[in-house]
Amino acid sequence: MHRFTLLLFSLIIFNANAQNGRFIQQVDLTAEENAPFFSRDYSLPELTIEAIRAGEIHAYDVDYSKNTLTTLTPEQFSSRLIISIEDFGFGSSDTILYAGNDFNTIEIDLSKKNNEITAIHYIHFKVKDSATPGQPRFSVSFTELSDYLIQKKALWIRNSSSWFWKGQVAHLNGYYASDIIYNTFPDANYSYIHLYKGADGSYEKLQVYSMDHTLAQELPLRSSSIKAEIKLMASALQNGDYLAFGEEKLRTKIRETSKLVTPHALDENFMIIQNEEIHLLHPENTKFYMEDKELPTLIIEAIEEGKITKIFKDNLLTAPMTKEEWLHNASEEVMYSEDDWESEDDFESRRVMYSGRSATIVAVSWKKYFNLQGEVLAQMPHSIGLFIGPEQTLTGLSKPLGYFSFNDVYHVLKNSPDAYYNSPESGNFINDLMKRDYFSYFTSTSGIMVQSR
Incomplete structure (x- = not known):
């Protein structure tokens, strides 16, 4: 009898401590534990605003005190992003808007049973440092947002180290x-x-x-004990993979969503683009910078001869550059005079093309494919960019000329006699690039993407 009474008492205590019902959680996205929701590559606030503006999901005004859920029109939503309208006395006013990552605090409306999340209903977005920090600027349905995050393959990524x-x-x-x-x-x-x-x-x-x-x-570069993980961001929200700094019981008549959304399983493999620069003035890269056979010279000559016709403004090769833009980019304006150098009236301006030897930096972007175990499955060069080095510009900054598909450069130069060298050793520029036989500086990476080779 005593044992039965003790068991019954324990069950009563357990049920009293178990959290059941509907709650509102406060989450600071700037906290280190919540960084995977607030990265430059995958930012929950930016993705949400992008979805609202694209008409993929609705924005709401949620008022729990009045039990009201009001859909915001596009104009009403835009007004929620306004910080101020300033008139600087130039005949027009400037509207200053909140950017996506100004929304650094969220509130999550969810249901629990025995301390487990059973459904997420709404997410409210707030600006912590605004004039009204406690008031959400807008809210969204988690069901709609989850569908959008899954469609975009938005990822929640925790690194094993900062690198x-x-x-x-x-x-x-x-x-x-x-x-x-x-x-x-x-x-x-x-x-x-x-x-x-x-x-x-x-x-x-x-x-x-x-x-x-x-x-x-x-x-x-020491290995870290922190567990590296990649998940769909929608799954991470549902799993509660965040640190909440507050939680309150919520009593409201605003409708709930029926159940948790089931995200699609992640594909097995991922891809990242790693960007690096080959500085041709570095002693280990002299083979790419031999007089009249510089790698940039060969690429520029291939453009002039019409062998390379596709030029881009970015290393991802998503923004094409016209031939006119290339000619302007690959030249600089100089002042010259044919007669009297002392008279300003006799000076004229002319654009002069850079020589290939002026481009002392070659940028190479690599696609790297890997799996959830961190095993690199394949890697291949994606693009090549040419830069005028900082030692040759008035600003002391490098100047980008343009980017090219590595495949285009490969097919044009792989059998070119000029791509071979014999000093101090014999070799081929393209083969050396493919083998990564050069000294490079790391510059950046793209975000990790779900993509099999």
């Missing part, structure tokens, strides 16, 4: 090498990063170089 998703996949969550240098060495004047690989092919050191390509510092 890598597991050991062999460099991933910076949208940050550039320059960001990393500044954050790691705020008081130093370093310019470049090289990811040093050991004899077994694994990343061992982070090397930092000065502008003149002198090694300044190196740090070991």
